Amino acid sequence: MPLNIDAAAPPPNGERRPEPYAGREHKRVVMLAIFSLAWISTVLAWTLMALGGISSPALRDVFVANLVFHPLMFAAVSGRMLPERVVEMMCLLFATGICAACMVLRLYFPSYGGRIDLEPLYLWIPVIYVFAFIVAGHKSSLRISLGIMALFLVISLPYLLQSPSPRFANFTIQLHMVSAVLVAALYFFSSYQQRLQVAQLTMDELATLSHTDELTRLPNRRRISQVVGYELARFERYGSGFALIMIDIDHFKDVNDRFGHPVGDRALKALALRARQALRDGDTLGRWGGEEFVIVLPEAGLDDALRKAHALCAHVARAPLIDDLPITISCGVASVTPADTAESLFHRADAALYTAKQHGRNRAESAAPA
Structure with a gap:
């Protein structure tokens, strides 16, 4: 039988592949850097707003929550006290909770949350959906995003059914429309990415099978x-x-x-x-x-x-x-x-x-x- 010799074939042993541990360690360092920068930016923002006289009790509470949450997450990641997936989900829930609380205060308690500006707040909410599709799986991310979207809709619906400020009502309606389009687009791209991963996995499996003996699992x-x-x-x-x-x-x-x-x-x-x-x-x-x-x-x-x-x-x-x-x-x-x-x-x-x-x-x- 003629031999099929491929001189350019890679060596079967001693191959250098990225180790999963190295990837996890890199991700851990990035997460620590993000929590550090978030804490520093919170301190700077609070200081500048206080010096400018534009702070309020509601904003102060938001800053305090951030100043407490980010060091806790930094300690959890640096000490490996929690799995990284748990930390990511806690960050997602924290961001959702902060935005939901600010929306409630601004729409229903203007005397307390009057200094909260809806426009910047509504810019942050779509980021939450993007984060959800990053940290969760394909189907799980859709369920989480729909749950978050339903939460914001429930919060704003009573306000929209009353006689709201036309300016706030317009921003709120546009938020929900943009959120629906964004979640649909993210789900579409997530589906496409999943199909690519499945196709790549199938190709890798076929390549492995073509070079593996079926009985002994040795190279053929x-x-x-x-x-x-x-x-x-x-x-x-x-x-x-x-x-x-x-x-x-x-x-x-x-x-x-x-x-x-x-x-x-x-x-x-x-x-x-x-x-x-x-x-x-x-x-x-x-x-x-x-x-x-x-x-x-x-x-x-x-x-x-x-x-x-x-x-x-x-x-x-x-x-x-x-x-x-x-x-x-x-x-x-x-x-x-x-x-x-x-x-x-x-x-x-x-x-x-x-x-x-x-x-x-x-x-x-x-x-x-x-």
Whole structure:
């Protein structure tokens, strides 16, 4: 069977991927910075309004609430006392509560909330819907936004049914219209983003399945071919050697004939687990086909690979793989030389495996240089 060699394939081991913990730590730092800046801006705003003589008891209470809430959230995030999702939901509820309280005071208690300006307040309310779609899931964000919109509608509806100030009534009606359009738009974009994520997940799963053996969950023949192509490219460019170990289960046909294919499948999976225990992190173990496996050993010479193969034979034979069924393996070892291609390297490893079978099985043999 011709090998599908992709020299540009990325290495299967040692890949540098962003760690989830690093992302969470970055988010935590950003949240701490936001709470710090919010507290500082609240102090500055309160000071400037007090100096300008435009403060009021209602605004003072709002400033006090912010000055208490932001340090509490800062302490909760810095001390990891609450999950970040809980902190985000508390911030959403706090912002909603502040806006709702200010709306109630301005519409129904003008003597106390007269200094509260509705125009800036109504500019902040749409931000709450955007925040809801950021911190919650696709469907949850819609439910939360509709609940918040219903809260503001319930607060303002009695005022609109009376004889309101035309100016305040106009702003309030426009707020609800803009809120409805904004929530619909956010839900549309959230749906689109979710479909993209599902499509990306499906593509990633298909890519994984195309390189994974269904039974053992090891890299399959295609992936092993790519890894060998990658190692050959490194060898040609940097002189970085590597070796192959081809593995075959001894008398595997007898196992299938005597005990059935389900037992044979269990033996293949058990061998995959035990072989991985004897390998380095950078080594790649894959299923070549049938009862044959291949190990790619980067930065390994022939002697090192042969010792590894002997140790692997002993490791597998030390105890039964499944139940009381003793199983042994034979190994053929080949290390890359300048004259090698992927086909010749696999051919020499396979010839060494045949020699191990001829010499009694449960052993490892090395191949002659190309």
